[in-house]
Amino acid sequence: MKVCIYGAGAIGLLIGARLAATGKHDVSAVARGMTLAALNEHGLRVDGFAGPISGPVRASADPAALGVQDVVVIAVKAPGLADVARRIAPLLGPHTLVVPAMNGVPWWFCQGLSGPAAGLALKSVDPDGGIAAHLPIDNVIGCVVHAAASVSEPGKAWNQMGRGLVIGEPRGGVSERVAALKTVLDEAGFETIASEMIQRDIWYKLWGNMTTNPISAITGATTDRVIGDELVRQLTSDAMLESGRIGERLGFAITQTPAERHAITRKLGAFKTSMLQDAEAGRAIELDSLVGAVRELGQHVGVATPLIDAIFGLARVFGQVHGLYPEAR
Numbered sequence: 001m002k003v004c005i006y007g008a009g010a011i012g013l014l015i016g017a018r019l020a021a022t023g024k025h026d027v028s029a030v031a032r033g034m035t036l037a038a039l040n041e042h043g044l045r046v047d048g049f050a051g052p053i054s055g056p057v058r059a060s061a062d063p064a065a066l067g068v069q070d071v072v073v074i075a076v077k078a079p080g081l082a083d084v085a086r087r088i089a090p091l092l093g094p095h096t097l098v099v100p101a102m103n104g105v106p107w108w109f110c111q112g113l114s115g116p117a118a119g120l121a122l123k124s125v126d127p128d129g130g131i132a133a134h135l136p137i138d139n140v141i142g143c144v145v146h147a148a149a150s151v152s153e154p155g156k157a158w159n160q161m162g163r164g165l166v167i168g169e170p171r172g173g174v175s176e177r178v179a180a181l182k183t184v185l186d187e188a189g190f191e192t193i194a195s196e197m198i199q200r201d202i203w204y205k206l207w208g209n210m211t212t213n214p215i216s217a218i219t220g221a222t223t224d225r226v227i228g229d230e231l232v233r234q235l236t237s238d239a240m241l242e243s244g245r246i247g248e249r250l251g252f253a254i255t256q257t258p259a260e261r262h263a264i265t266r267k268l269g270a271f272k273t274s275m276l277q278d279a280e281a282g283r284a285i286e287l288d289s290l291v292g293a294v295r296e297l298g299q300h301v302g303v304a305t306p307l308i309d310a311i312f313g314l315a316r317v318f319g320q321v322h323g324l325y326p327e328a329r
């Protein structure tokens with residue numbers, strides 16, 4: 001299988017290295033700068049709780065040099081997605097699976113839904129529709145990453161915990177192509193679940209990311225400290241309940257309690273969320289897809305989100321002051 005990783009950071013390296021290590025796939029990567037140089041010299045490398053994993057890769061800054069793929073895994077941060085969408089065409093054929101291995105609400109989220117948000121084009125994630133235009137929903141397989149990783153050096157990731165992936169059709173059901181992709185990912189060592197309603201899994205993962213990620217970025221705190229402070233924990237729990245009410249209106253109620261979810265986050269230990277990693281590195285933060293889209297959906301279905309609004313506002317000001325988020329929105 002020809003698999004291209006677009007964005008060889010923490011998650012892209014994790015997925016790419018595991019696939020390449022099987023020796024069964026022709027793995028390539030679109031990368032740039034020091035990452036591109038490191039990939040060409042050393043291949044894809046991951047270290048972490050599961051031990052070292054590595055495999056060969058053909059890397060290029062130019063998608064046209066890599067050609068049409070069977071699967072393209074997009075693993076950039078959300079602010080980079082519009083650029084990827086503009087450049088991705090040479091990798092795509094009519095049957096190419098596009099798998100966005102990213103946190104947050106994706107551009108296609110409402111296209112496959114029925115109910116009050118059916119077909120809604122989310123302005124917070126795709127303001128001018130450019131992403132949807134270049135990444136057709138028919139090629140997309142939704143994906144949720146249940147893993148914690150960071151880049152330890154260009155071309156090499158540290159996998160602190162987790163190798164869980166959830167994949168699913170944007171329009172629901174379990175298709176043959178999802179079943180086939182699950183087999184490929186399982187063979188590469190992932191614990192993969194094929195979901196019949198991937199939006200539900202995205203919303204569940206987002207419960208943690210829309211709270212812990214911005215709070216960690218603003219405060220500079222690792223996840224254990226965010227969850228460890230009783231007042232901050234209460235804020236995150238109450239914001240999670242707001243988002244839970246939106247999920248109920250959209251047709252995917254979360255059955256866990258915030259406390260049960262905190263217990264899972266606690267297992268991460270002292271982990272720097274991907275948004276804290278971005279803030280420390282001076283990179284644009286994924287505020288719109290992680291928090292802005294939840295507010296937009298809340299407004300659409302008539303659920304008030306005062307606490308999510310407050311988290312968004314604080315993270316927006318933090319981002320603007322540090323040059324990590326645009327001034328005018």
Ligand SMILES: NC(=O)C1=CN([C@@H]2O[C@H](COP(=O)(O)OP(=O)(O)OC[C@H]3O[C@@H](n4cnc5c(N)ncnc54)[C@H](OP(=O)(O)O)[C@@H]3O)[C@@H](O)[C@H]2O)C=CC1
Nearest residue numbers: 007008009010011031075076080102103145147148149274
């Ligand atoms: N890290 C984690 O533990 C988890 C992250 N996620 C999600 O996964 C997604 C990816 O995150 P993560 O892997 O942490 O991000 P990283 O910042 O580690 O990696 C992103 C990579 O994308 C590259 N990139 C960005 N734009 C382009 C481009 N136009 N062309 C080529 N390469 C590009 C970056 O290159 P460069 O360095 O040159 O900018 C970088 O190597 C995010 O949505 C995140 O929220 C989900 C679960 C856990």
Ligand SMILES: CC(C)(CO)C(=O)C(=O)O
Nearest residue numbers: 103147148208273274275
């Ligand atoms: C914190 C973690 C690993 C899990 O919620 C995550 O998804 C992120 O860092 O973005």
